[in-house]
Structure formats: structure tokens, C-alpha cells
Amino acid sequence: MSYSTPIRYKIAEAEDVNEMEQIHRLNYQTFVEEIPQHQANETRTLIDRFNNENTYIIAKRKDEVIGMISVKENRPFSLDQKLTNLDDYLADDSVPCEIRLLSIKEAYRGGRIFYGLCERLVAYCLEKGYSLALISGTVQQTKLYKHMGFQSFGPLVGTEKARYQPMYLTKKNFEISSKVFQRLIERKEKTFYQNFLPGPVEVTEEVKKAWQEPAISHRSLIIQKVINEVKVQLCDLTNANYTEVIVGTGTLANDMVAAQLSTLKSKGLILANGEFGERLIDHGNRWSLSFENIHKPWNTSITIEEIDRTLMKYPDIQWLWTVHCETSTGYVYPLHQLKEVCEKHDVYLCIDGCSSVGVIPVDLKDVYLASTVSGKGLASYPGIAIVFHHEGILPNEQIPSYLDIGKYQASNSVPYTHSSNGLLALQKALSNPHAANDALANKICRDFESSGMLVLRGKGIRQE
Ligand SMILES: Cc1ncc(COP(=O)(O)O)c(C=O)c1O
Structure with missing residues (x-):
């Protein structure tokens, strides 16, 4: 059998008629023709009785489904029907799932596809938080299942023609059962721990300690000093x-930022090519701001030339608001060129730097207003919102007090109760603003290197 066409492992999609039909045919080939469990029928398909509750993990070669295994989390399991006191064998705190319908087309048997399905299966089970996988292991394959770490429990079940051994597999047993499987599981878990979401981020021990200090009055001299x-x-x-x-x-x-823009009483331009640009449009609408927008599908580039043309077309535009890094896609707008085009058209530039400040260089010189937050690139805990402004701002009674930048400036950022924990942690994080990012970057580099890849380290990443 030629393996030149790559095999894909995936969760079958219930709406994909072609995938589902192939699953039912494979089910028939294995569980009617090969292991005589069900009556033959003319259609030569077998729809499993739990089909609607099963999640099928499949191996596909081009469009052909060549292997499958199913997972079910809802009771009753198929095993419940064979072993009425199943719960007597399970620990009280276990979160079991049932694995059934392992089936691989004959030409593809012999290991590779089986391992691939198991790898995908383990990832799925870890993701779902199952602590235990149950099977009714056909007695012909008990040895293989034991090799994978399954343990037998209870009596043999099934019929004369098809005998099964109830078995269970814990993550721990799976890990120690074979080196191959152990490697698979380690690889999967790494994917879990390397969380590339914008937050919460890993914080250093010093930041953790600072956060845990007893709360201090926001009026105290200490907090004023910290804020400064x-x-x-x-x-x-x-x-x-x-x-x-x-x-x-x-x-x-x-x-x-939107509240402050509302006081300008002038037209603006908002850019959006992802979730957070779209949120800026939403902020603009909620504040009834008057604005044009350049709104494109996610991750579609919005060029400086287009912005230039739009500003040319609408000379009444006086401010431009955009994310710096569009977190949903990683798209980064060229800040320097944005400044240039805004300067050319005498337009105030406003930046959402929530996922760029602390991550990439952000030069806010000449930026009218900008926002960021403590719990992302700055590597502290969430809870402190940060607004930058180019000019001094006076309090403005048209703006709700909590949102009035001028009110914050007039009282050194403490018009109301503040969070000393958040401030102390942020102060610590800012004392070494690259520590957490460097640690993560170095860890990722190490992981790549240990998998045999050559990592070209840019200047931004400090060597350990
Ligand atoms: C660019 C950007 N803007 C705004 C937000 C919203 O921030 P928060 O969830 O802290 O309110 C996020 C959150 O990820 C973001 O990435």
C-alpha cells in the first residue's frame, strides 16, 4: 500500500453526508461482515444505535475514510447494557467516556493508522477532561489493548459468537504502557500548555508575590508612589x-477612548479586519460617534494607500481609530506609517494597543489616545485598564464619571477606589517588562529545538 498521500486525522462532521455514509459502511464491514455482531442487510451499511451521541475520530486518505473510532460521553454506555453494575467498578470521581467501533480498512492495518487514531483520540479525551476510557475489548485483541495500558475488570460479556472483556484505560496507564504512546501523549499535552490566547498570561514569581500583598488603601502615600x-x-x-x-x-x-472622541464632535474613521477592529466599530456605534469605516473580512490587509484615499475622499475626518495588533488574527498595522498618513491629513490617531504594548515595540509619540491593559503583553494580572493620552485632558461633565479620562488625570488616576494588588503586581511586571515574554519565547524555542528544528532567534528574543 502506498502511503504517499498524507493521512488526515479528524473529528467527523455530522453534517458531512459523505463522511457519515462511509462511517456507516465501515461499521458494517467490521461489525457485520468481519465480527458477526449484527444482521446482514442489503444496503451494507450499519448505523450505530448511539450514532447521534457518538463523536467519530476518523482517518482520511484524500476523501476516503480508512479508519475510525468512536467516543461517547453520555450514559448509558453500551457497556451499561452488558454489565448492569458498571458503577461498582468505577471510582466515584471518575469522568468516564466509552470508546467503541474501532475499525480500520484491512489494507491499512498494522500500526500506523491505529496509532494515528489513538493520538487524535487521546488529544480529544484530554481536551474533554475524561479521566477514564471504557471499552468492551474483543477477546481476540485483549493482548493489544493490554499493551496499550487497558486493564480488565468484571466478567466476560457478549454472546457466544462475540465475547468481550470490559476494560478501562486511565491517562496514567496509557502514559506508562508504551514509549510510543508516552511520546504521543507528551506531544499532545505540550499543545495544551502552550496557550497562545491573549490572556491570562504567565506571570513571574515576583508579580505573583506582589499581587498577594495585603490590600492597601488607595489613598495611602504608598499607593500614590506606586501609581507615580x-x-x-x-x-x-x-x-x-x-x-x-x-x-x-x-x-x-x-x-x-470612545467617550473622549465623542467630545470632539467630529467625524472619524475606524479600521476593522478582525474581531477587535469590529469591536471598535461597536464602541463607536454605542457612543453614537460619527465615522466612516474600512471594514474588511478577517485578516485581509488594509493598506496605508487605502487609508490615504479614504482620508482624501472625506476631508472632514478628524480622527482615526484602529487596533495596533489585531489579536484575532495577529495582523499588525504599521504604526509608523499610520502616524505619517494621519499627520499628512491632520488627523488624530487613536490606537488599541491591548495586545501589542509589552509584546512588540509601541511608540505612542504623537498618538492622540491609546489603550492597553495589565493582563496581556505587560504580563501582570488582568484588572488594570490603561489609557495613554498625548495632551493634558480636563474633566468633562458630558462623560460618565467612571470613563472620564480628565477626571483620572485631575486625581493622579485615583478618583475612586483602586486595586492596590493590581497596581503592585503591574509595577513589578513593568520593572522587567520582557521577563515573561522572554521566558515563553525561550521555552517555545527549546521545544522546537528538542523536536529537531533549527530555531533562528531574532534580536528581540534574549538568549538564556
Ligand atoms: C486588541 C484588543 N482590544 C480589546 C480587547 C478587550 O480587552 P478585555 O478583554 O481586557 O476587555 C482585547 C482582548 O483580548 C484585545 O485583544
Whole structure:
């Protein structure tokens, strides 16, 4: 059998008629023609009685389904019907699933496809949080199952013609049962721990310790000092003129930017090519701002030339608001060129830097307003919203007090209760702003290297 065509392992899609039909045919070949469990029929397909509850993991070669295995999490299991006191054998806190219908086309038997299906299966079970996988292992294959780490329990079940041994597999047994499987499981778990979502991020031990300090009054001199230091750290990092630190998240910081823009009473332009650009449009709509937008499908580039043309077409536009890094896709707008085009058209530039500040260089010099947040690139805990502003801002009674940047500036960012834990942790994170990112980058490099890849380290990544 030629294996030149790659095999794909995936979860079958219930809506994919072709995949499902092939599954039912494979089911028939194995569990009617090969292991005589069910009556033959003319259609030569067998729809499993739990079909609607099964998740099928399949191996596909081009469009052909060549192997499958099914997982079911809802009771009753098929084994419940064979072994009425199944629960007597299970630990109280176990989260079991049932694995059935292992079937591989004859030409593909002999290991590779089986391992591939198991690998995908293990990943799926870990993802779902199952602690135990149950099978009714056909007695002809008990040896193979034991080799994989399955343990027998209870009496043999089934009929004279088809005898089964109830068996279970725990993650631990699976791990120690064979080196091959152990490697598979380690590879899968790495995928789980390397979380590339924008937050929560890993924080250093010092940041953890700072967060755990007993809460201090936000009116105390200590907190005023901390705030002053945090502000200097933030302005140094971004080249901004002013910054305010507020109890809240990035969305709050963006609402504050929108509130401030509403006071300009002029038209703007919002860019969107992903989730967070679209949220800026949503902020704009909720604040009834008057604006044009360049709104494109996710990850479609929005060029400086297009922005230039739009600003040319609408000379009444006075501000431009965009994400710097579009978190949903990783698309980064060229900040320097945005500044140039805004300067050319005498337009205020506003930046959502929630997932760029602390991650890539962000120079906010000449940026009118910008937002970021403590719990992402700055590698502290979530909870402190950050707004940068180019000019001094006075309090404005047209804006709800909690969102009024001017009010924060007038009271050194403490118009209301503040979070000393959040501030102390942020102060610590900012004292070494690259620590957490470097640690993660180095870990990723090590993992790539240990899998035999050559890693070309850019200047931004410090060597350990
Ligand atoms: C670019 C960007 N803007 C805004 C937000 C919203 O931030 P939060 O969830 O802290 O309110 C996020 C969150 O990931 C983001 O990535």
C-alpha cells in the first residue's frame, strides 16, 4: 500500500453526508461482515444505535475514510447494557467516556493508522477532561489493548459468537504502557500548555508575590508612589506623554477612548479586519460617534494607500481609530506609517494597543489616545485598564464619571477606589517588562529545538 498521500486525522462532521455514509459502511464491514455482531442487510451499511451521541475520530486518505473510532460521553454506555453494575467498578470521581467501533480498512492495518487514531483520540479525551476510557475489548485483541495500558475488570460479556472483556484505560496507564504512546501523549499535552490566547498570561514569581500583598488603601502615600512609578514606567515603555491607570479591562479603556472622541464632535474613521477592529466599530456605534469605516473580512490587509484615499475622499475626518495588533488574527498595522498618513491629513490617531504594548515595540509619540491593559503583553494580572493620552485632558461633565479620562488625570488616576494588588503586581511586571515574554519565547524555542528544528532567534528574543 502506498502511503504517499498524507493521512488526515479528524473529528467527523455530522453534517458531512459523505463522511457519515462511509462511517456507516465501515461499521458494517467490521461489525457485520468481519465480527458477526449484527444482521446482514442489503444496503451494507450499519448505523450505530448511539450514532447521534457518538463523536467519530476518523482517518482520511484524500476523501476516503480508512479508519475510525468512536467516543461517547453520555450514559448509558453500551457497556451499561452488558454489565448492569458498571458503577461498582468505577471510582466515584471518575469522568468516564466509552470508546467503541474501532475499525480500520484491512489494507491499512498494522500500526500506523491505529496509532494515528489513538493520538487524535487521546488529544480529544484530554481536551474533554475524561479521566477514564471504557471499552468492551474483543477477546481476540485483549493482548493489544493490554499493551496499550487497558486493564480488565468484571466478567466476560457478549454472546457466544462475540465475547468481550470490559476494560478501562486511565491517562496514567496509557502514559506508562508504551514509549510510543508516552511520546504521543507528551506531544499532545505540550499543545495544551502552550496557550497562545491573549490572556491570562504567565506571570513571574515576583508579580505573583506582589499581587498577594495585603490590600492597601488607595489613598495611602504608598499607593500614590506606586501609581507615580507605574505611570513613569508605562510612559517610558511607550514614549507616551500621559497615562491613566484605571480599575477595569481593555474594553473599559476603549470605552474611555470612545467617550473622549465623542467630545470632539467630529467625524472619524475606524479600521476593522478582525474581531477587535469590529469591536471598535461597536464602541463607536454605542457612543453614537460619527465615522466612516474600512471594514474588511478577517485578516485581509488594509493598506496605508487605502487609508490615504479614504482620508482624501472625506476631508472632514478628524480622527482615526484602529487596533495596533489585531489579536484575532495577529495582523499588525504599521504604526509608523499610520502616524505619517494621519499627520499628512491632520488627523488624530487613536490606537488599541491591548495586545501589542509589552509584546512588540509601541511608540505612542504623537498618538492622540491609546489603550492597553495589565493582563496581556505587560504580563501582570488582568484588572488594570490603561489609557495613554498625548495632551493634558480636563474633566468633562458630558462623560460618565467612571470613563472620564480628565477626571483620572485631575486625581493622579485615583478618583475612586483602586486595586492596590493590581497596581503592585503591574509595577513589578513593568520593572522587567520582557521577563515573561522572554521566558515563553525561550521555552517555545527549546521545544522546537528538542523536536529537531533549527530555531533562528531574532534580536528581540534574549538568549538564556
Ligand atoms: C486588541 C484588543 N482590544 C480589546 C480587547 C478587550 O480587552 P478585555 O478583554 O481586557 O476587555 C482585547 C482582548 O483580548 C484585545 O485583544
